[in-house]
Each structure stands twice: as structure tokens, then as C-alpha cells.
Amino acid sequence: MRDCLDIIGYFGNYSAGSDNEEFFAAMASEEFKDLPILFWYHGEGSADFALEGHKQFCAAILEKMADRVVDGENYAYVEFKGGTHAYNCWLPHMYNCLKVFFKK
DSSP, rough: OTTTTOOOOEEEEEEOOOOOOOHHHHHTTTTTTTTTOOEEEEEEEEEOOTTHHHHHHHHHHHHHHHTOBTTTTEEEEETTOOOOSSHHHHHHHHHHHHHTTTTT
């Protein structure tokens, strides 16, 4: 997001994320604070080794960026039961978030 928020407002994270203070500081900076996040989709599998880190990151996002992201409006966290850290979990997440990004 720090490399392209000025030109892209739609983001999808799959099996990733961490509570990175540098990221949150950048998003609150003068350079980024007024740039819109049009939609931020977070996809995860319930059996992914990255699950807990991603959940913690998502909780931090909702807390620290509450003025910019609202669950159900421009933010979603979706967890597939039994999904792992693999393409067969990421592909349906990509499909679902692209449907949101490109809806009429």
C-alpha cells in the first residue's frame, strides 16, 4: 500500500499480515492520511500457519485505522474453513475480492 496508495485504492491480502508499526505510521503520515482505501479484503484459511498473525494484523487495522476502514463497507475479513497456506485457498479469495472490486 505504501508504494501505490496514490494510484490504487483496492487491496487484497491472502494469508499474510503483521502488526507492523512502520506501516501504521506511514498510513497516518501526511503523505498517506488523506488517500482513500476503497476496499481492503483479507482472506485466510482456518488451517493456515499464518492465521493468528493475520487475525492480529486485522484487529490492529480495525483499531488503528477506524477512521479509514469500516468492516462491511470498505473492509472484509473472510476465513475459509480448512483452508491452508496454499493456492487452492487463495484462488477463491481472489475471485471473491475481485467481485467486490469490480461490482457495478
